[in-house]
Amino acid sequence: MVKDLLGKWKLLLLKITNHNLLYRGYMYDFSYPKEPIGGGNPYQRCVSCKKSDPAINGRVEGHLENCQWRRLREAPFGIEQRAQRQDSVVAQLRDLMVVANTLGMYDAADVIKNIIDGKR
Numbered sequence: 001m002v003k004d005l006l007g008k009w010k011l012l013l014l015k016i017t018n019h020n021l022l023y024r025g026y027m028y029d030f031s032y033p034k035e036p037i038g039g040g041n042p043y044q045r046c047v048s049c050k051k052s053d054p055a056i057n058g059r060v061e062g063h064l065e066n067c068q069w070r071r072l073r074e075a076p077f078g079i080e081q082r083a084q085r086q087d088s089v090v091a092q093l094r095d096l097m098v099v100a101n102t103l104g105m106y107d108a109a110d111v112i113k114n115i116i117d118g119k120r
């Protein structure tokens with residue numbers, strides 16, 4: 001029982017540490033989708049930017065700047081920049097409230113709800 005709990009804590013700690021190391025760029029990340037380069041070349045390459053594994057060498061900056069995987073990897077919460085919406089500010093705030101709730105930002109969601117209610 002205690003051993004089980006310790007094992008779970010160790011795993012959680014390892015996950016947090018790995019995430020921090022990845023976030024700070026101290027660890028290699030080969031998790032991007034790959035495909036064979038082909039033509040007798042033994043290496044694989046990123047499906048999006050076509051840079052080879054050895055050229056990337058596990059570094060996010062090893063991908064081209066317009067690489068879709070890199071853009072998602074560097075985007076906050078894994079959400080890419082989108083074009084400006086043309087709908088009402090209330091509609092946009094409603095969607096923002098859903099996002100805040102999804103991310104567990106309940107206090108922020110409440111503030112957004114108050115702003116929406118004030119605009120009605």
Ligand SMILES: [Zn+2]
Nearest residue numbers: 046049063067
């Ligand atoms: Zn890439």
